[in-house]
Amino acid sequence: MQSHRITMLGTGLIGDFYTMTLHGQRGRDRVEVVYSRSEERGRAFSERWGIPHSTTSMEEAINHPHTNVVVVGLPNHLHEEAIALAAAAGKAVLCTKPLARTADEAKRILDNVEKAGIFAGYLEDLCYTPKTLKAIAAVQSGAVGDVTWVRSREAHPGPHSAWFWDGRLTGGGAIIDLGCHCIEIIRNFVGKGNRPVELMCWTDTFVHPIDDEDNAIALIRFESGAIGQFEVSWTFRGGMDLRDEVAGTDGTIWMNHFLRTGYEMFTAGGGGGYVAEKAETEAGWLFPVGDEVSELGYTDMFSDMFNAMDEGRQPQETMYDGYVVNAIMDACYRSARTKQWEAVELEWRHGSTSRISKEALAYDGHTVIKSETLPDGRRKMILKDKDTGDFVDRIVAG
Amino acid sequence: MQSHRITMLGTGLIGDFYTMTLHGQRGRDRVEVVYSRSEERGRAFSERWGIPHSTTSMEEAINHPHTNVVVVGLPNHLHEEAIALAAAAGKAVLCTKPLARTADEAKRILDNVEKAGIFAGYLEDLCYTPKTLKAIAAVQSGAVGDVTWVRSREAHPGPHSAWFWDGRLTGGGAIIDLGCHCIEIIRNFVGKGNRPVELMCWTDTFVHPIDDEDNAIALIRFESGAIGQFEVSWTFRGGMDLRDEVAGTDGTIWMNHFLRTGYEMFTAGGGGGYVAEKAETEAGWLFPVGDEVSELGYTDMFSDMFNAMDEGRQPQETMYDGYVVNAIMDACYRSARTKQWEAVELEWRHGSTSRISKEALAYDGHTVIKSETLPDGRRKMILKDKDTGDFVDRIVAG
């Protein structure tokens, strides 16, 4: 039973969520060192979580002899530097989403990490929510047949920290912040070996006085023909909307991870206190989730990462996955500008996937379009004449 | 208190739904004449609904002296002829959706009807569901602020009659069958005076051995900047998915019209019988709606039509609306082919709509991006420096 000692880079909301997860529920891994750009925030963070060492030197934090894993919870523009330092230190490195601001940056990170031969993981929590894991397993077992259309949505009223709003630091707006989640969720359902071929993206800035998009949708066409659709918004009203849907030839999956999960509370307003991430009100009908770090996937994500490290295998979400996500987001921004379907440009490491196909049945020399049982037990078929292309209803004795 | 006597053209599923509505709940209007291409089906229909006259001559049905209103419940390729005959007879005419196969055909129908000066209505039931009517009123009262994004989805495993599958008779596939509903729902929420400017559409044929699309999505950009998104499918598994969503600057509306409306039944399989339109199973967990003709909007639709007739006003859904819908669908098919955003070409009768706008607030010379109350009661602001474009967090005493 191995355990790990972690250097945490960053003390923002994500640093809190990560450490709450790592130190929660009888875990055996511990954050030993924390780095913050601000001494004050670093001190508060280390007191909050019982962390022995706090420093304002990223290099010192990464090279601290007490730790063997570096977790990057910094703003996007600092990922490359932090990961380079961890690679130089020969330590395992886990980086929050998105991996980088662009595919080029992501590729440099990936190359660096692979050259160093260190363990590297992509902290894409929403691919690890308990519902998502169960749904991925269901899809892989064939429960919905061939996947035809995957929808993933993340929407809330906008992020909590200033740097998120600065496209120069992040690489974009709602797509970079939220779309990265959706894209990787979609990839898990259509299959990671299913190449993203081309996409069409629309963006607009409706509400916030910023230059980057606060709303976007994209359609990603995969090699199998399956379509992946993501919708992101920084202007949603009512909390945080986190929903995913999978349509297949033989089934359907609907998931709601946040606003409607079986906990409903009406309060006249007494009590107060934290309701849920991105909740907008503290009275009236509220819909908190039970255990946020579990429902948002943090728990299973870190389990997979550390288990993979212990077992000498790749985690479910790798930095190559992070690079693919960046490549897709690059194409999204291009498409939003050109208003064209844009090819997804990337170094593809997987093979190819065949087209979704349902074999057409034949009946009496015709193609069967549909077949249903009538209330009286007889069978009704809709048939297509192969020669004329005409369609007819045909009642067949049961 | 006026009442009307109706000629019903067509005896398919839609004829049954229409007549069930008209003869239901103590209504004062009655179907007096029915036309079917098949004598047998006409006879069965007239017996089922207690209709005095049945005929296989469309002309005879329309000109029957006992009726003053003609309801067209025929396949799409017969609408133009039927409406022309009704116009010639000088009778009020109500036509099922879609109005026509193309905008050109719709325009000829519209011109014909307007020349004749008869009352004409477009039977777009899903714009009249009780939830939709209440939501339209809420949006118009300002409950969600400026509408930014409307989503409308209709999906099921495919239609019940052969002719629906024949694009030559209908004008297309799932878009023509289902998209027409979604488009008009969207128009009601963004405002009917809000011109549809351009759109991007994707289609594919995943499952059924047909040439027309069995899945499609389109993004329609309106003059205000609002985006309308419809998703349609003939390959959905699990029943009929009828959902609409409205996002606005100050609110959110989610509607589920069919599969999750507060009636849930598990049955080991005894009992049997009709569950709901497009239901796929008769055992396990089932989700029927209470009163289909009400929940699908038929009841309120006919009330509006006949009340409008009595009051000498236009109904909520006019044949001009039907023409706009066809114009949008034409652009959808163009876009699916060209893979470009395509302009919506139509004769626009309304004015123009101004851009969605939220005024940016200022604080201490900076632009306010976001403002939220912290648990300790203090106010946190995210501000943007107008000169440098930098973003900062600022804590302000409560």
Place this chain on the structure above:
Amino acid sequence: MQSHRITMLGTGLIGDFYTMTLHGQRGRDRVEVVYSRSEERGRAFSERWGIPHSTTSMEEAINHPHTNVVVVGLPNHLHEEAIALAAAAGKAVLCTKPLARTADEAKRILDNVEKAGIFAGYLEDLCYTPKTLKAIAAVQSGAVGDVTWVRSREAHPGPHSAWFWDGRLTGGGAIIDLGCHCIEIIRNFVGKGNRPVELMCWTDTFVHPIDDEDNAIALIRFESGAIGQFEVSWTFRGGMDLRDEVAGTDGTIWMNHFLRTGYEMFTAGGGGGYVAEKAETEAGWLFPVGDEVSELGYTDMFSDMFNAMDEGRQPQETMYDGYVVNAIMDACYRSARTKQWEAVELEWRHGSTSRISKEALAYDGHTVIKSETLPDGRRKMILKDKDTGDFVDRIVAG
């Protein structure tokens, strides 16, 4: 096609709901005369609904020559007098719930009406909601097997008019106001011919400064063994909770009539206006129903009443049913006082019902308790030895 002309007694909330229903959706029946104790309210009501005659004389209203039906929408203590006058006038009479304040009063009403030989109906709207009607039909078709347990709940923050709070005028508190609905819903599901034998009731007054109960629950044992459970509250927070559940040997039905019916709206507060009966807030997450008069059963209720009149049959809900409900409520109040199971005392007009029974299966000389298929396809049985009474697990090849 017959139509009816109605005298409406009462101009409160229920009078509005009734008239909105009668005059709604192209109905052919009309309120022609309205009676109010207040001339001002009577005038406002008749203007609101376009009613020709308004009077403050109940006798005049009932005997008005233009009407053939009297609808009683008055406080409970006025039902007996009003119905007696209608009976004397030989007109059909429909009375709102509860029929009376006690079973004795209800019995006198019933005797009066039956002696006069007039058509009489009990306006129990919640037995006519579209979901309830569909569920009753499902239960009667055998979809849930034998009914074992029916739960019915109505809860809200308390009624809108002063007289409801005065037990001297109404006969009690939340049981009289809300329990009457639940009891009759339960009877429809266990079967109207299933005699209510005895019951246990608990009441308390938690919040309101009144002498009558603002919370209650009762368990009603029917002859078949089925249990009916109602829960009522005048102290519920969050709107109006209207839910019914049916458990059977082969199935389950869950109905939510009001707060969760597939319409969900978040609003920052603009717009305002009427949200729904008993809604508590005008901002945040709101859950209006689509069409209240339909969802609350008014539409189908009046259709059944007038159709029954036209067809010379009894309506689904008769005054005998109203009397049974009062007899059950009498027993509830007795039980709440004595803290004993109390017999339901009433003049029973139906036959008797046999005990719920599932036949026990045998396997290899043992009684089968349970049988389930294991993941590996084998069959696992839990068996009971008839002699020793011991239970054993037994794996049987598939």
Place this chain on the structure above:
Amino acid sequence: MQSHRITMLGTGLIGDFYTMTLHGQRGRDRVEVVYSRSEERGRAFSERWGIPHSTTSMEEAINHPHTNVVVVGLPNHLHEEAIALAAAAGKAVLCTKPLARTADEAKRILDNVEKAGIFAGYLEDLCYTPKTLKAIAAVQSGAVGDVTWVRSREAHPGPHSAWFWDGRLTGGGAIIDLGCHCIEIIRNFVGKGNRPVELMCWTDTFVHPIDDEDNAIALIRFESGAIGQFEVSWTFRGGMDLRDEVAGTDGTIWMNHFLRTGYEMFTAGGGGGYVAEKAETEAGWLFPVGDEVSELGYTDMFSDMFNAMDEGRQPQETMYDGYVVNAIMDACYRSARTKQWEAVELEWRHGSTSRISKEALAYDGHTVIKSETLPDGRRKMILKDKDTGDFVDRIVAG
């Protein structure tokens, strides 16, 4: 950071769930020894979970030198013996629910454990579900005001192992199996210091050929006046119904832990495999939860137990709580027999709780019954005259 080495007694479904939890998610505590009455099941279990030692001697398992904690996952009739052995060994002991078959047996267990001075915990998982923990915190913070009514329901088609069905081994039927959960959930919401005073219970055996109850409901009156209601069933159809509700003077909480938690799947039947505990079907609409061991409370339960051990404090659920639950269940069985409200007989260790109270407001010398804002902004009050007891509506300018 302490860790624990555990002896697991029992290899049934609950042993699997417990070990899955303890060995899951990077936990630092480990099962080192397992006891099974069957050598074969013990061996399979130890292989399944990587447990070093397996034995068929309970004494050997408990006294094994490698462990410091004993977890009792045995049938009810074996709890007393197992806990006595653990007490003799001076090891911490955690016992599954219910603690015993009767309050007498529970009291002997409690005395034994207290005399030995060992750490003892009551493994009541459903008081630890993430939703329940959040809801308890909300209630304690005052979010719903004074708690008036708590409902807890557990229902499924019946247990999986033979011994559960034998009342001689368990102490009863569905109450002993499921009611114990509900009772302790209720106590957490009304407050553990709120004495259960008396109760009324109804039971019946509708479906299964057994002598014990397969359906039951009880109403428990607590000292504050709050009512606790549990409903249990071994005849529910459709999966497992796990719902809790809390009503308070200022708010409402609804929790659904199992069948409706935001994961919905329709499958035509491919895929197969384990769906969820007590699921009845493998096709059609299915409603699995994401992570069962988390959603059913096992994760947080063991965290609390081991953290309490490490911190030298009592866990949330103690063996005294288990004893109180048994005392309440004893009264349930008495009440079901006598058909009376029965006093709960127990050695009470907490103080007393004052009555729920809302202070009545006064207006103009009258008692205010209700106050609401009309659409036109005016205030409507319902007032009670203190002398006459009459109720009046009064409109007050806004």
